[in-house]
Amino acid sequence: MFSNNEIFHxxxxxxxTAMDWKNTDYQRSVVASLVQGVYSLERDRQTNNPGRYREGNAEPWWTSFNFHLDEPLIDDKRIFGAIYKYNGKYASADSDVPEYVIAFRGTLLMPETMxxxxxLNVKCFxxxxxxxxxxxxxxxxxxxxxxxxxxRNVWLAGHSSGSAIAxxxxxxxxxxxxxxxxxxxxNPPFLSFPIGLLEDEKVKKRIHFVQRVVKAGLTYFAAEPSKLRMEDHFAMLSSWTPHLFVNRxxxxCAEYIAYFERKVGAGETMTLAENNSTRNLVSHVVFRKDLKDATHLLPSAHLIVNESHPNKKAADNSSYSLEAHTISQWWRPDxxxxxxxxxxxxxxxxxxx
Structure with missing residues (x-):
């Protein structure tokens, strides 16, 4: 069975109703729809009716915006991503119009994928x-x-764990x-406790302070080659500004807001500490494992926050919290x-x- 959320119409x-690739709302809505198309493709496959998307399920999520499905990305028969090709004209690698979009879905709670x-979520966290x-x-x-x-002009996209992959x-x-x-x-996963959701500002500041002190101490004792490698990585990544779409x-994903709003402490050690995770640093310093990049952390980004429901009462509602993680919020007209x-x-x- 398909819910209304799966049906484009x-x-x-x-x-x-009109193509406007210079409009950020249009870009966001179209790319979110392409990600939804991946969810719908896998749902179609599991219902043993792969042609059903032609009747209104998967296909309109991309054909409505002049794309066609170039290739589904398959993991042991399960569709977890898709490569879409734009049918219209594109100007160059710097164009507002993508030539290709490679999209990854998140968790799908159906028998063959659950x-x-x-x-995958456990590995991610x-x-x-x-x-x-x-x-x-x-x-x-x-x-x-x-x-x-x-x-060329190839865009990456994803939702939830799919955004972590992208x-x-x-x-x-x-x-x-x-x-x-x-x-x-x-809704990219931020792989730590969501401190930003706590109400007491003093408690939040204390927790962040303790985190920074611990991470700075661990970074100080990290092996020098690892620190140099991380410095090089941060330098390369600093010019990359992916679009992160989060909801408070x-x-x-809410902790991304606090992460980018926090000021980085002065000095090389604090910079390295702020751009790595406590788990990684403990594993490296205490257990002598190689220092890995923290999957979720970035020095630069376009952070886009859904401000449609700033009401605190609404944010405390459990049903709204579930809605805050949906892909559909990003193409709504309001x-x-x-x-x-x-x-x-x-x-x-x-x-x-």
Whole structure:
């Protein structure tokens, strides 16, 4: 059975009647729809009716915006991503119009995907996403695609755990090939306790202070080669500004707001500490394991916050908290967003759409 949320003509962005790729609302809504198309493709597959999308389920999520499905990305028969090709004209690698969009879905609680998707979530939150077969497959797909087609105007996109995959793929492609893709990451997981959701400002400040002191101490004792490698990584990543779409009421991604709003302490040690996770640093300093990149942390980004429901009472409602993690919020005509550009964790520009 399909809910109305799966049917484009019921809940999709039908208000987008004209193509306007220079409009940020249009870009956000279209890319979110392409991610929804991946969810719908896998739902179609599991209902043993792969042609049903032609009748109104999966296909309108991309054909409505002049894309066609170039290739589904498959992990042991399960569709976890898709490569879409734009049918119209695009100007160049710097164009507002993508030539291709590679999109990854998040968790799908259906019989054939539930166990694997939940296992992927566990790896993600343990900062072991890089070790998962799905991530390795995703990176292989993207590497082969870019090598075969050139680093043209290819965008990455994802929702929830799918955005974690897209984010880590983007990082790896920058470090391996110096390819800086445009990325749209919806509700990306922030892999720590969501301190920002606490109400007491004094408690939040104390927790953040203790975290910073502990991380700074661990970073001080980190091996010098590891620190130099991390410095190089941060320097390369600082010019990459993926679009992170977060909701204050979403426990999965809300901490990104506090992360970018916190000022980075002075000095090399504090910079390294702020751009790594406590778990990684403990593993490196105490257990002598290699210092890994923290999957979720970035020095720069376009942070887009859904400001449509700033009401605290609404944010405390459990049903609203679940809604705050949905992909559908990002194409609604009444969504109101605040977009802030951060470069090396410094606020550069803030705009309310």
């Amino acid at each position: 019921e809940t999709g962005p039908k208000h987008l 166990i694997n998707d939940l296992a 343990l900062n072991k996403l890089e070790e998962s077969p799905r991530f390795k497959l995703a990176l292989n797909y993207v590497e082969r695609f870019v090598e075969a087609n050139g680093a 984010l880590l793929v983007g990082k790896k492609m920058i470090l391996k090939m110096e390819w800086f893709p445009k990325a749209y990451l919806f 009421a979403d426990i999965v 969504v109101r967003c605040r977009s802030t550009l951060y470069q090396d964790r410094q606020r550069v520009l803030s705009i309310v759409d």
